[in-house]
Amino acid sequence: MAMTFSTFIMTLAETIQSENGPNLAYLLRPTSPHGKDLVKEFRNPTREALTSRYGGCIESPWDDIAVRYVMVTTHIARKRAGEAFNEQSQLVSQFFRYFINNTGWTLPALFSMLRDLRDLAFDADNYAKYNNQKSECMESAAGVVVKAFSNCMTDRTSPPSESRKWGVYYVVGLVLKCYFRVKRISLSKNILRALNANPDIPPLSEYPRSHQVTYRYYLGMLSFLNEDYNKSEQELTLAFYQCYIPAHGNQERILTYLLPLRVLRGHLPTRDLMERFPVLNELFAPFIDAIRAGDISAYDAALDKWERRLLELNLWLTLERARELCIRGLFRRVWVATDQSTRIPVSMFHCSLRLKGIDVSMEEAECYVANMIYQGYMRGYISHEKKMVVLASANAFPRVADRSAPVS
Numbered sequence: 001m002a003m004t005f006s007t008f009i010m011t012l013a014e015t016i017q018s019e020n021g022p023n024l025a026y027l028l029r030p031t032s033p034h035g036k037d038l039v040k041e042f043r044n045p046t047r048e049a050l051t052s053r054y055g056g057c058i059e060s061p062w063d064d065i066a067v068r069y070v071m072v073t074t075h076i077a078r079k080r081a082g083e084a085f086n087e088q089s090q091l092v093s094q095f096f097r098y099f100i101n102n103t104g105w106t107l108p109a110l111f112s113m114l115r116d117l118r119d120l121a122f123d124a125d126n127y128a129k130y131n132n133q134k135s136e137c138m139e140s141a142a143g144v145v146v147k148a149f150s151n152c153m154t155d156r157t158s159p160p161s162e163s164r165k166w167g168v169y170y171v172v173g174l175v176l177k178c179y180f181r182v183k184r185i186s187l188s189k190n191i192l193r194a195l196n197a198n199p200d201i202p203p204l205s206e207y208p209r210s211h212q213v214t215y216r217y218y219l220g221m222l223s224f225l226n227e228d229y230n231k232s233e234q235e236l237t238l239a240f241y242q243c244y245i246p247a248h249g250n251q252e253r254i255l256t257y258l259l260p261l262r263v264l265r266g267h268l269p270t271r272d273l274m275e276r277f278p279v280l281n282e283l284f285a286p287f288i289d290a291i292r293a294g295d296i297s298a299y300d301a302a303l304d305k306w307e308r309r310l311l312e313l314n315l316w317l318t319l320e321r322a323r324e325l326c327i328r329g330l331f332r333r334v335w336v337a338t339d340q341s342t343r344i345p346v347s348m349f350h351c352s353l354r355l356k357g358i359d360v361s362m363e364e365a366e367c368y369v370a371n372m373i374y375q376g377y378m379r380g381y382i383s384h385e386k387k388m389v390v391l392a393s394a395n396a397f398p399r400v401a402d403r404s405a406p407v408s
Contacts, residue, residue: 002040003034003038004037004040004041005070008038008044008066009054009058009066012024012058012066013059013062014237015027019107020105021105021106021107021109024106024108025109025112026112027111028109028112029083029112029116030073030076030116034197035073036071037074038070038074039070039073041076042074044361045070045074047071049354051064051067053188055067055403061094061095061097064094064373065095068087068088068091069091072084072087072088072091072120075087076120081123081124081126082127082128082135084123084124085117085123085124087297088113088117089141089144091112092117092144092148093144095109095110095113096147096148096151098239099151100151100331103155103158103159103162103164104158104162104167105153105162105169106164106251106255107164107166109169110171111171111212114145114148114174115174116301117141117144117263118141118174118178120137121138121141121178122137123136124137125137131394138178138182139182139184140357141178142178142179142184142187143177145171145175149175149194151163152171153165153194153201156200156225165200167205168195168201169204169211169215170210170211170214172192172195173211173214173215173218175188175191176188177218180218180221185222188222189217192219192222199242209244210244213239213243217235217253217254218235218239220232220233220234220235220236220254222263223235225314229261229264232257232260233262236254236257237258240255242260251277252279252280255280256280256315257313257315260284260322261314261318263291263319263322263325264322264325264327265400265401266400266401268288268291274288283306283309285299286299286302286305286306287302287319290302290326291322291329292325293329293331294327294329294330294356295326295330296323296327296357297358299322299326303319303323325400326398327377328372328377328378330353330356330368331349331352331377332397334348334349335391335396335397340396342375342380342392342396343388343390344380344389345377345387345389346362346365346366346389348371348386349366349368350365350366351364353368362387366384366387375403376403377397377398377400377403378391378397379395379397380396394396
């Protein structure tokens with residue numbers, strides 16, 4: 001049965017009275033079935049006409065929120081993403097007036113409205129870009145979400161179990177998504193600083209797993225971009241193991257950055273894992289196979305083939321750095337071929353490089369070996385006069401994760 005606006009208002013009032021957060025979120029979601037009913041009821045509504053007719057029929061600010069909800073659904077139906085975003089932004093701002101004076105029962109509605117705001121901002125910016133217009137809706141959405149973060153953080157009156165602070169990490173995740181979308185990643189520091197400066201927030205482990213995973217993913221991404229690879233690997237690993245198994249897309253996003261970090265530390269993924277993620281398998285399998293085979297030419301060919309995609313993902317430098325593992329693998333094969341001798345002529349390493357398609361001189365091959373020793377991938381020294389590599393009698397090729405110059 002179609003829902004009229006009068007019924008919508010009555011249902012909204014009852015939901016607020018009973019403090020039913022999930023129902024409130026459903027009522028204010030533009031994609032809910034009753035949204036289409038309201039679009040049909042008001043063919044060409046204006047906010048002024050609706051306000052003059054229905055203003056005051058429910059306590060403020062809910063009368064304005066109801067009117068703006070009708071305008072949002074109408075603009076969406078007419079495919080006017082920019083106008084829909086503006087109305088949704090004002091709707092959320094009106095909701096804040098109620099939100100700051102209430103407890104955490106309103107959090108489901110807040111989450112839903114902020115998600116819709118972000119999605120509308122994405123649609124509006126895409127539409128503007130397609131039509132060669134300028135749009136900064138996502139950046140504006142980030143500003144609104146930051147206000148929501150502040151409203152959650154400043155709850156000092158609600159009982160601990162009903163505090164708005166239980167929405168902090170979800171909102172932080174949304175803020176970071178917006179910042180990453182508009183490439184204003186540096187602004188993330190302000191949010192994280194404010195988060196860490198508040199000792200009254202419950203421990204992260206007490207929040208829903210989905211909130212934890214999103215937060216840890218973006219924390220790992222920020223560390224990755226700052227080249228703090230140890231911190232990044234730690235956060236992304238926790239995010240991956242806490243991620244729900246059916247959330248295949250989220251697992252893939254995490255592994256896109258976790259796999260290269262693990263490779264840098266010498267931990268190559270199993271074939272079973274890669275087969276579960278065909279997109280990642282297509283991208284990373286050539287690099288992993290080349291490392292296993294010590295095939296530098298194949299590794300370089302993979303870097304050339306996937307250069308554009310790797311640059312888009314900010315992964316090119318990381319995988320270029322992992323090329324050293326390929327050289328280590330090749331030189332280790334030389335060592336094994338000599339029955340793990342402690343004295344190997346530089347010429348043998350030179351020949352191995354040339355066999356793999358790396359056309360270098362003897363002096364350059366010696367530089368390759370010297371770099372492997374300097375980086376901690378090999379233990380030993382080069383006797384330049386005798387053109388001989390003298391390797392340690394024990395642990396000549398340390399595990400990558402245990403080498404003397406670990407990944408920083």
